[in-house]
Amino acid sequence: MKRLLRWAGLGLASLVTVVLCATLGAFAASELMIRRSYPKAQVRIVAAAEPQAVARGRRLAVLNGCHDCHGEAFEGRLFHDEMPLLRAWGPNLTLAAAEQTDADLDRAIRKGVAADGHTLWVMPSEAFARLTDAEAADLLAYIRSFPVTGERQPRLQVGPMGRVGVLLGKFDSAPAMLKKEGAVQLPFVGPEHEAGRDVARTCIECHGPALEGREILKAPDLAIAASYDLADFETLMRTGVAAGGREVGLMSGASRTRFHALSAAEVKALHDYLRARADKVL
């Protein structure tokens, strides 16, 4: 009996060792993936200098949600706290701007690689890669118009569930997403819808590169917009209230902080584009 117990004890000890090693191994592997650095692509860009550039940049920053994650004064903020998955702070962009060149900032924004070469996670560079050079220059002028404020923010913390997601390929870094999605174009549905297609770039972050939906955010295919008449669509975009008076999570938030900045003509062009796209994909 004693011997049996000893064997059982040994079995348990080796099981614990195996589990411990596997956990450590998985942690190390996910850490390597998270910390991976990328070669710095050559970027040539300078912040726009005309007086109107800052105003144009502000509009782009609002529409693309820069303040949602980086704070009202770009001081940075904790914007997502969902342990054991992830705790994410948007870095302080006023410090980044003081320490980095225009090319460094642009590389972070449109390529997802930080000034020190580290891979950005959660920062939606795969969507911002669609900004034109002129738009990026305006955005830089706007970021540089802020005085240095606030503290340095902590780096992203990835919890055990987040690490499993990284290992299983459910979560990708910004450059990895860009590699997958960079070549995907928003569907072309005729020259008369190019203005609306242009506005639809601001939906890519959550609804995917062809607006086919993103499962991870539970954001649907935007064919759903075809079931909206213009008045209801305008209400959703301006107030965040969806058809039938519903609150729709992230979408309601994005409408309130971002899409109120669209003009009536832009909302209509977007609606027309989404309806034409729905006719094509459905």
Ligand code: HEC
């Ligand atoms: C969904 C949240 C989110 C949005 C929206 C977002 N960012 Fe970020 N951004 C982040 C996070 C998180 C990081 C840091 C990621 C890391 O280090 O892994 C980051 C990093 C950056 C960096 C690098 C900062 C540094 O300290 O080197 C810049 C520059 C930047 N973002 C600019 C922007 C701009 C401009 C916009 C709007 C066009 C924007 N971000 C929108 C989350 C976001």
Ligand code: HEC
């Ligand atoms: C920050 C993320 C985010 C962005 C950016 C975003 N959406 Fe959404 N959207 C969502 C999510 C998540 C849902 C699903 C919400 C739910 O059902 O609770 C959604 C749902 C919708 C719906 C369906 C609402 C319903 O009736 O259930 C429409 C229409 C929509 N989005 C349009 C847009 C358009 C147009 C844009 C670009 C201008 C856009 N969204 C940008 C996250 C986003």
